[in-house]
Amino acid sequence: xxxxxxxxxxxxxxxxxxxxxxxxxxxxxxxxxxxxxxxxxxxxxxxxxxxxxxxxxxxxxxxxxxxxxxxxxxxxxxxxxxxxxxxxxxxxxxxxxxxxxxxxxxxxxxxxxxxxxxxxxxxxxxxxxxxxxxxxxxxxxxxxxxxxxxxxxxxxxxxxxxxxxxxxxxxxxxxxxxxxxxxxxxxxxxxxxxxxxxxxxxxxxxxxxxxxxxxxxxxxxxxxxxxxxxxxxxxxxxxxxxxxxxxxxxxxxxxxxxxxxxxxxxxxxxxxxxxxxxxxxxxxxxxxxxxxxxxxxxxxxxxxxxxxxxxxxxxxxxxxxxxxxxxxxxxxxxxxxxxxx
Numbered sequence: 069x070x071x072x073x074x075x076x077x078x079x080x081x082x083x084x085x086x087x088x089x090x091x092x093x094x095x096x097x098x099x100x101x102x103x104x105x106x107x108x109x110x111x112x113x114x115x116x117x118x119x120x121x122x123x124x125x126x127x128x129x130x131x132x133x134x135x136x137x138x139x140x141x142x143x144x145x146x147x148x149x150x151x152x153x154x155x156x157x158x159x160x161x162x163x164x165x166x167x168x169x170x171x172x173x174x175x176x177x178x179x180x181x182x183x184x185x186x187x188x189x190x191x192x193x194x195x196x197x198x199x200x201x202x203x204x205x206x207x208x209x210x211x212x213x214x215x216x217x218x219x220x221x222x223x224x225x226x227x228x229x230x231x232x233x234x235x236x237x238x239x240x241x242x243x244x245x246x247x248x249x250x251x252x253x254x255x256x257x258x259x260x261x262x263x264x265x266x267x268x269x270x271x272x273x274x275x276x277x278x279x280x281x282x283x284x285x286x287x288x289x290x291x292x293x294x295x296x297x298x299x300x301x302x303x304x305x306x307x308x309x310x311x312x313x314x315x316x317x318x319x320x321x322x323x324x325x326x327x328x329x330x331x332x333x334x335x336x337x338x339x340x341x342x343x344x345x346x347x348x349x350x351x352x353x354x355x356x357x358x359x360x361x362x363x364x365x366x367x368x369x370x371x372x373x374x375x376x377x378x379x380x381x382x383x384x385x386x387x388x389x390x391x392x393x394x395x396x397x398x399x400x401x402x403x404x405x406x407x408x409x
Contacts, residue, residue, distance in 0.1 A: 069093055069163045073125045073142035076106065079159065080152035082127065086142035090124050095153075095160060098123060103141075108153040127152050167225070168207055185222065203240065215251065221277065233289065239277035239299070247284040250275065254288040254295075254311020254329060267291060269311060276300075282307065282323070298335065316353070334369065 074088035093104045101107035101123035108127040109118050115135035118126060125142040127149045136143050146152040168189040172178055178196040185204035190196065192210045200214050203222030208214060212226045215234035220226070224242040232238060233251030244250070256267035271290025275297045281287070282305035287295060290312045297309070298317035308326045309315065315327070316335035325339045328347035333339070337351055340359035345351065352369030363378040375384030 069160055071159075073144060076125060076127075076156055077144045080127065080144065080146055080155055082144035082146040082152060083130075084142065084144050085133075085136070086139065088142070090142055092125050095157060096123075098126070106153070106156060108149040110150055127156075167205070168209075170205075173210075179216075191228070197234070218251075234272075236273045236275070236289070238275045239279065241278045242275055243280040245281065245283040245285075245305070248281050249286045250281075251289045252286055254291055256291050256311060256329075271295070271311070273297075276317075279303075285309075288313075288329075304341070310347070322359070 071092050072089050073084055073086065073092065076092065077084040091104055092106050095106045098107040098109060098118065098121055101121065103122055103124050105123050106125045107123040109115060109129065109132060112129045112131035115128065115132035119136060119139050123141060125144065127144045127146055128136060129149050130145045130147060133145055168191065170187045170189055172190040173192045175192045176190045176194045178190060179198040179200070181198040182196050182200040184202050185206065187205040188202050189207045191208060191212070194208050194210060194212045196208065196214045197216040199217045201219040202208065203220060203224065205223050206220050207225040209226055209228045211229040213231045214220065215232060215236070217235040218232050220238040221240035221242065223240055224238055226244045227246045229246050230244045231249045236251040251273045253269040256269055257264040258267055269289050269291050271292050271294055273287050273289050273295045276299035278300045279297050281303045284305055285303055285307040287297065287309045288311040289295060293312065295309060295311055296314045298315050298319065300317050301315055301319040303321045304323040306324050307321050310327060310329040312330040313327050314332045316333055316337060318335060319333055319337045321339040322341035324342045327333070327345045330348045331345050331351070333351040334353035334355065336354045338356045340357055340361065342360045343357045344362045346364040349363065350366045352367055352371065354370045355367050356372040357363055357378065358374040358381065361374050361378050362376050363373070367373060367378070372381045373379060374381045375387065379387070
């Protein structure tokens with residue numbers, strides 16, 4: 069990984085100040101970045117502290133220009149430093165972790181009825197069952213399993229040990245991290261004569277374009293139709309999505325959250341870590357469910373809720389404050405009882 073401030077400025081469309089040809093070989097946080105590292109300054113208010121940092125190149129907000137005029141190292145001024153820094157990291161990542169070369173590893177098993185697009189990589193010990201369609205430049209890493217009748221879109225990447233069961237649909241540019249399971253059976257049973265009897269889960273899962281799903285997450289197949297994860301949504305590690313759930317577009321769902329069956333989540337919703345959503349409810353567009361919050365009823369668009377029963381955030385926080393004062397309140401009540409009763 070070798071670049072220069074001039075090349076970085078061209079990539080992010082920024083204004084360069086200082087040495088254009090300095091060697092940049094890495095990236096790091098501003099407090100610890102070294103002479104050959106790229107870093108970024110998010111807030112112009114911190115610019116005076118930044119002047120003497122040893123980072124070889126700093127991406128900074130345009131408003132910081134006057135404070136950084138005398139800095140010896142390179143500075144690149146942009147409108148949004150964090151966004152520009154992320155763009156450079158994408159380039160670095162492509163060099164650090166290049167996509168595997170096209171081809172099918174000799175130890176992989178690919179059914180002859182399946183179709184592989186141009187540039188597809190199938191890694192060691194991967195299994196691709198019959199009638200699978202894999203789009204151009206997709207990566208199926210070591211130890212993955214792709215069930216019969218599944219389709220995987222172009223440029224999608226399955227990291228090692230991902231399981232995609234039969235008849236599921238994976239869109240374009242999807243990232244599935246190690247251990248993800250797509251299409252496991254939904255949790256459906258009926259009590260017959262005192263015995264829990266399995267209801268066959270014959271639906272599928274549809275993962276739309278540009279979705280990323282974190283390690284060891286599980287997305288259950290629908291009982292009859294489809295469990296759907298909308299385009300652009302990002303799921304953290306160890307998230308569970310139950311059968312028949314429909315997640316909208318551009319949602320964020322954090323680690324260890326659980327969404328029970330047949331719940332519908334609108335577009336741009338945020339579900340915090342360890343939140344739990346009950347079954348058969350609707351979560352509106354742009355709603356925010358904060359960490360460790362339980363939701364048992366419908367939630368309107370744009371609402372922000374917090375607490376074990378999902379109260380409005382400010383109300384829930386007031387209750388938490390009052391709860392912390394209960395010992396003091398109890399002692400006061402006891403004194404009053406002794407005095408007046």
